[in-house]
């Protein structure tokens with residue numbers, strides 16, 4: 001069982017923290033503080049981490065493709081080309097495998113989902129967000145998240161989600177939307193609608209254990225004015241994200257990649 | 273009495289809110305939500321607002337020069353040229369005034385300080401921050417602030433300030449530092465050191481009045497996990513910023529502009 005996640009967003013949006021929070025372990029180590037004299041990366045770089053994990057009794061081979069340097073330059077034109085190349089090369093290696101006479105021991109390395117981190121400006125999508133998403137939405141399942149959403153009040157989150165959804169619709173950007181099946185029971189249908197209505201998820205990440213004022217121990221961030229709890233659905237949508245990526249819809253992400261996104265890539269490539 | 277402030281930083285860092293909070297009035301109106309079909313600005317634009325205000329019994333003619341569009345493009349190379357041009361043109365109009373035979377009714381429009389907003393990534397200065405500050409630091413008093421600092425824990429603020437100061441030093445960026453005078457009394461000296469040690473200020477802005485859990489009414493932001501108070505020095509450095517810009521060091525900002533920064537500009541211009 002492979003799960004391959006691509007993680008994209010500007011530096012400092014809590015991407016590494018969020019990945020570690022999702023899988024409850026340190027997959028991506030803390031970034032060592034950058035020496036002032038150190039050269040900044042001149043383009044996006046691809047960093048891959050792999051880990052064998054178990055979720056709900058299912059053994060998973062997890063791959064996370066991180067993309068440091070995205071959006072960090074003064075000139076970000078085509079800054080995402082290395083990311084597109086990475087997605088394509090993984091499709092290509094599957095194509096190569098399909099064409100082999102003898103197939104054995106192949107690991108499916110195709111990207112099943114791209115977690116795209118939106119800066120919590122409170123305004124709307126930035127030109128960089130829009131251009132990148134349009135460049136990649138036909139190749140990967142896109143799951144946009146509002147990063148560090150503890151910087152927004154409840155009302156600001158609602159308004160920001162509305163504007164992001166308006167931008168996504170207007171720009172014709174395709175976002176991963178899980179399907180509802182007619183034979184789903186009442187409870188599943190209700191849970192499904194709860195999940196869909198919260199997109200894009202406004203999330204907070206943390207692997208730090210904090211004591212709340214009322215004595216519970218939770219994963220969260222401690223401020224002088226209070227503790228934000230990662231797993232508290234009144235505080236942010238992290239639980240929903242986890243349901244989407246790991247619990248309820250992981251299979252759908254993998255199927256759509258294999259049956260739709262990969263097939264489109266393959267037909268386009270063979271037609272050329 | 274003129275006070276002319278230049279405000280620079282990427283969209284959504286709370287610049288408009290901070291200006292309104294500093295002067296406790298709506299100088300910059302809330303940005304109307306952008307229509308998804310609306311063209312994004314293709315470069316930095318200069319928006320000036322003016323207002324006659326009174327601070328500590330002193331009548332001030334306040335000018336705030338806002339710079340929407342900064343850092344918002346995919347390609348931000350030389351994106352700050354309109355800002356440099358604005359600073360220069362204000363120096364030029366003073367030069368012109370000085371050269372007149374009859375001088376009357378002139379208003380000093382030179383920029384006395386640039387409030388530069390740093391995104392609270394938690395990492396270090398971005399290439400755009402560094403390049404812009406190096407382009408402008410010899411022309412205006414720079415006061416860098418960490419925007420929306422309620423997104424950082426106390427420890428993250430301390431570490432971020434350290435890295436920003438390291439970057440500033442390494443890059444040779446000159447920041448406005450008020451002077452301490454030998455004849456200042458014990459209390460003033462102590463207050464001075466308290467202020468200096470907190471640079472760059474980690475600030476939060478809000479003009480909204482909130483009820484705290486213990487029943488006080490404060491300017492702040494209400495989250496499900498607590499209320500952050502703008503004027504509470506345990507929550508952020510807003511009070512210190514106000515002391516620097518309006519209370520204790522406004523005169524020093526104006527003097528340094530007139531005696532040092534303008535004089536440098538003038539000599540360079542006359543030498544060419």
Ligand SMILES: Nc1nc2c(ncn2[C@@H]2O[C@H](COP(=O)(O)OP(=O)(O)O)[C@@H](O)[C@H]2O)c(=O)[nH]1
Nearest residue numbers: 011012013014015016017148204205393394423
């Ligand atoms: N306010 C807030 N800060 C966060 C959150 N997640 C991570 N951070 C902090 O943001 C900083 C950058 O996080 P990091 O995971 O390294 O971001 P990356 O550069 O996108 O990988 C660190 O100081 C984190 O502690 C969050 O959900 N909310």
Ligand SMILES: Nc1nc2c(ncn2[C@@H]2O[C@H](COP(=O)(O)OP(=O)(O)O)[C@@H](O)[C@H]2O)c(=O)[nH]1
Nearest residue numbers: 121122151283284285286287288289420476477
């Ligand atoms: N977390 C946080 N949000 C803020 C702060 N100041 C303003 N905001 C919010 O950030 C959003 C953008 O603020 P605005 O002043 O328009 O930013 P500007 O684009 O830089 O002028 C609005 O939703 C504000 O309510 C702050 O200090 N902390």
